[in-house]
Amino acid sequence: MSGLNTLTIADARDKLRSKEISAVELTEACNAAVAGGDALNAYSVKTPDMALEQAKAADERLGQGEAPDLCGIPLGIKDLFCTKGVESQAASNILAGFKPEYESTVTTKLWESGAVMLGKLNMDEFAMGSSNETSAYGAAVNPWRRQGSDAALTPGGSSGGSAAAVSGDLCLAATGTDTGGSIRQPAAFTGIVGVKPTYGRVSRWGIIAFASSLDQAGPMTKTVRDSAIFLNAIAGHDAKDSTSADLAVPDFEAALTGDIRGKKIGIPKEYRLDGMPAEIEKLWNDGADMLRDAGAEIVDVSLPHTKYALPAYYVLAPAEASSNLARYDGVRYGHRAKLQKGEGIHEMYARTRAEGFGPEVQRRIMIGAYVLSAGFYDAYYRRAQRVRTLIKKDFEDVYASGVDAILTPATPSAAFGLGEMADADPVKMYLNDVFTVTVNLAGLPGVSVPTGLDSQGLPLGLQLIGKPWEEADMLNTAYALEQSAGFVSKADKWW
Known part of the structure; x- marks a missing residue:
């Protein structure tokens, strides 16, 4: 068949x-x-x-x-x-x-x-x-x-x-x-x-x-x-x-x-980005109309901290990645590089991770290590965690208002x-x-x-x-x- x-x-x-x-x-x-x-x-x-x-x-x-x-x-x-x-x-x-x-x-x-x-x-x-x-x-x-x-x-x-x-x-x-x-x-x-x-x-x-x-x-x-x-x-x-x-x-x-x-569907105004393609805008409006026709109530809502989400994410996710990926060092887990004569364990770590990880993973590990470092932990990581709390509260407030x-x-x-x-x-x-x-x-x-x-x-x-x-x-x-x-x-x- x-x-x-x-x-x-x-x-x-x-x-x-x-x-x-x-x-x-x-x-x-x-x-x-x-x-x-x-x-x-x-x-x-x-x-x-x-x-x-x-x-x-x-x-x-x-x-x-x-x-x-x-x-x-x-x-x-x-x-x-x-x-x-x-x-x-x-x-x-x-x-x-x-x-x-x-x-x-x-x-x-x-x-x-x-x-x-x-x-x-x-x-x-x-x-x-x-x-x-x-x-x-x-x-x-x-x-x-x-x-x-x-x-x-x-x-x-x-x-x-x-x-x-x-x-x-x-x-x-x-x-x-x-x-x-x-x-x-x-x-x-x-x-x-x-x-x-x-x-x-x-x-x-x-x-x-x-x-x-x-x-x-x-x-x-x-x-x-x-x-x-x-x-x-x-x-x-x-x-x-x-x-x-x-x-x-x-x-x-x-x-x-x-x-x-009777369901209440929220449309967040902060997601209407500058330069959004007209086709995406139309799709979104059409989707709202479809749900309205199915009996839902469409309401405008605000998620005011949305604009900080991407920067917060690209601090927090690389920070956690740099920590999670530390285990792949050629000793505990993963590929181990071949050492040249006279090289020691530090060279082995560096060569292993350079050979094993691709450019994007290397980039995120470096960003993560940077934002977790002593001089920048408060300026980046801790601040991003506070932003995350505010983003979560935005959603809680919207749902508390009766939006489904x-x-x-x-x-x-x-x-x-x-x-x-x-x-x-x-x-x-x-x-x-x-x-x-x-x-x-x-x-x-x-x-x-x-x-x-x-x-x-x-x-x-x-x-x-x-x-x-x-x-x-x-x-x-x-x-x-x-x-x-x-x-x-x-x-x-x-x-």
Whole structure:
């Protein structure tokens, strides 16, 4: 049966349970798509034999009935998640060849649910980047192209391989991580749905750390319903993660009624940036109209400290990164450089880290070390922490006023070309996160929903920001937006 790799999780689940298809047939179709999708460079490691073994086990489980929702569903796993016996190197040369002897909590939950692993997915090195161009594997490529152009576009970052694989039907869904927008921005660039849960909703144990107070894993899927199903499988308390919340996990899929009558949706005036493309402005207005037509009340809100979010983020995230990445020194973890005659341990440290880390990671480690240094700690790091507290309070005040969710653009533009920003001031690349970093700083849930195309035929997304722990309500609003937008466009296959 052809085209099985294009199914959604929900459709595949129904077909598997009705015995219309088997997990092995579904996995074979996805393995074939992965093998034929090398031009997208979405996968860093392919595991077709492991996938078929898992699929056979899933078929046995399905035959017994009462199988979990993800049983037999083929997934891609971002290279940041440790997977036992499979290379997990965070797209960095410093971890080349690393095969963990343990499994991350998220992937453990997925395998317990009967899900199937097709392989590991490309990403920005240590999740530092917005275009997947910092990867040791080379850039992942967006399945979408501008009308009349063969120029390769970025799938976004850092979860670029995940976005490209889901959008290009090289898996049914994928894991991503979001530190400043790394699920939501690539989802918007590739016309898929990406969910960043509330900080603490999904365990971080076994996920290679970038910035521990900001990192959060989440699903990247073809539809909002699929995201709800996926999130149910990976959410929950984990004693191995001290930041994991011991809260009951609601049935996110059951919450998708599409009824948002009486809901109050905030439009923050601070997100109307100077120079915002007219297409993004129109998309945002159209999205507000769609929610209004579905029965929601649209209200203007203010998040006054938004303008300080990017600078605060690019102090705090590199500071945490410099601390987290200190362990990769050639002694405790990672690649070790060969020493020249007469060189000692200091030269070994310096040479190891220079060889192992790419330029963007080196840049962020240096920024982080600088802002944490004795003379600048108060001027930068402590001040950024205070700004973070103010940003969080802005959201608390808005939600306390009765607002249920906030609607914003997901990105300041559609996908840009690979190499277009490579030689530019790095700050231009950092500006891609302008609409997303506030959500991480405040620890809130957010979702990117594809809602339209730009004039060049590229997908654009809108972001909904929910109340803490209210993913179910946020996803229901996202479901209503998805239903109204009716986005069904797919990239024309060229790979």
